Amino acid sequence: MKRIMITGILSLTTFLFATGQTKMIPSLNNQKKEKMDTTILKNTIVKKAIDALQAADRQTWFSMFTIEAELYDDGNKMDFKTFFDIGHERFTSIDKVENNGLNVYGKFHSDKWGDFKTYFRFHINDKDKIERLDVGQADY
Template sequence: MKKTTYLISLLMFISFFNTCGQIGNHEHKEVESMNLNSIKNNIVKQAFEAWQQGDSKLWFSFFTNDAQLYDDGKLRDFNNFSTNAIGEEWFTSLDKVENEGLSIYRKIHTKKWGDFKTYFKFYINDKEKIYRLEIGQADY
């Protein structure tokens, strides 16, 4: 009886382990392995690095207190979005940079939605703070 219970428990654990995406065997491309030289705007580059590192305190330091976020053209709560996304989402590639480094196109991995292409467009004021961020799914 004990062998049967042990075997069932072991099979359940293995099944759970495989269903949950092989915990511990997840590849995550770190920002250090990406070539960031194409990002000419230093503020955007540092914000990108903060996002990749999951450092929300550093991320927020690059933005105005009333920063606006537009997600596929719809106004969203910037603070709520950032708090929920940082550490749960990361970029797996840097594919295209435009507008002197203010518009970045890349692939993203999210724990909730999987992998897809996205854009981040940054708007910086004269005090070198980001006051608007536009994000969305990209088709490039």
């Protein structure tokens, strides 16, 4: 009889502890996704490009550039298409904008390199396409 009682108490205790537990890992579906405010960007071409980058919209992002667009990363020429195929790069904040909206400074996240301050300097041709983009780590 003692054995049955002890087994019953242990089973009941285990059941109560197990059903009272809650998951400590939040569901990605329940997390609030906030869109970063890009209204500070007054150059419509730059804004559309940054909005596409933020949304990981490859089609719109690449459509903003000329076929032979050049990319320079801290002064080093890079392959434009390969560079932006690395992962989901995005600004986490836009801290300042200069040069009629062509130079954008802010905090940036790269799936490969982590978080850092950056600059994006856009060069737009007379057909409203971005022909060159200079990016790099910023000190501001």
